[in-house]
Amino acid sequence: MHVNRISIPPNHPRAKSLHTREALVDGYRRGLVVAEGLIAHGRGEAYDYLIGECTTKTAQRAIKAAAAMLLLSRHPVISVNGNAAALCPGAIVELAKATGAAIEINLFYRTEERERAIKAELETHGAENVLGVGSRASATIPELQSERRRVDPDGIYSADTVFVPLEDGDRTEALVKMGKKVITIDLNPLSRTAKAAHITIVDNIVRAMPALAEAAHQLNGSKSLKRIVDGFDNKKNLRESLKIIRGVI
Numbered sequence: 001m002h003v004n005r006i007s008i009p010p011n012h013p014r015a016k017s018l019h020t021r022e023a024l025v026d027g028y029r030r031g032l033v034v035a036e037g038l039i040a041h042g043r044g045e046a047y048d049y050l051i052g053e054c055t056t057k058t059a060q061r062a063i064k065a066a067a068a069m070l071l072l073s074r075h076p077v078i079s080v081n082g083n084a085a086a087l088c089p090g091a092i093v094e095l096a097k098a099t100g101a102a103i104e105i106n107l108f109y110r111t112e113e114r115e116r117a118i119k120a121e122l123e124t125h126g127a128e129n130v131l132g133v134g135s136r137a138s139a140t141i142p143e144l145q146s147e148r149r150r151v152d153p154d155g156i157y158s159a160d161t162v163f164v165p166l167e168d169g170d171r172t173e174a175l176v177k178m179g180k181k182v183i184t185i186d187l188n189p190l191s192r193t194a195k196a197a198h199i200t201i202v203d204n205i206v207r208a209m210p211a212l213a214e215a216a217h218q219l220n221g222s223k224s225l226k227r228i229v230d231g232f233d234n235k236k237n238l239r240e241s242l243k244i245i246r247g248v249i
Contacts, residue, residue, distance in 0.1 A: 016053075017045065020087065020206055027086025031117040034109045037083045040166070047187035048204050050245040055211060058240040059203040065232035066163070066183045066199045067099070067215035068225040073161035073181070076101040077131075081108070084165050084205060085118045089125040091209035096127065098216035101163070104131035104155035108168060110147035131155035141174050149174075164193075165205050172196045185209070189241040200234055202241040 024041055027033040055063075070076045078092060078101050085092070085105075096103050105118050115133045122130050131152040139157035141149045148171050151157045162175055165185040169192025175182050176196055184197040185208045194200040201208050219225060 024086055031114055032086045032121060033082040044187040055203050055207045056244055059201055062199055062201040062237055063212050063215050065228055067212055067219050068228040069161060070099040071219060072225050075159050076161040077155045077159040078103050079106045079162055079164045081166055085121050087206050088209040089121050091213050093125045093127045094213040095216055098213055102131055102155050103127055104152050106132055106148055108146055108148050143174050167193045169193045189238045194238060198234060
């Protein structure tokens, strides 16, 4: 994250939230984030209140399963949009290195200028060979009509596992229909994305991404990866997340 424009007292009760908002606004000014992304963040933040603004034990189990699935995958790809690039570029690159995953830019509001700005941001944090920029996005996801249908043939199109934080439900459903395993981060356990994905991490991306990268490092080389993935039940995971929300309310 870049330096905030305002001084936020460290003891402010909303300090973490305010820092996150400032990072998104900074990303908007630098061309990473679109105005619609700011609205989407606000919607997600409301759900963060409902889970107590912490990474729950349920989310921790999903993070562990997600790390295991990425490590088991033949060709994992991390799909990056503007909000993800603005909020946690370092953790994205760290996760890619820990799992051997490729990084691909995929945007609903797609312009080549924005793609290149996000690519530069990721490269600043150590990313190499970022996919999906410009003419590289030459393959198409069937059934999708939005710009998110355009993907890199060497990335999402040929991936066996796609990690799609902050995702659109229709693309998640389309990727599953293509036979891909899908992992997501979604604060709303009732969303189409959360329900369609194989593993849904119900958590704030600013907490979940660093935790996921750390889990991948810890599990790398483990003999229990398949057992962890096989033992994960996403429907149960979402039910438990809803129970946590009801308990907070």
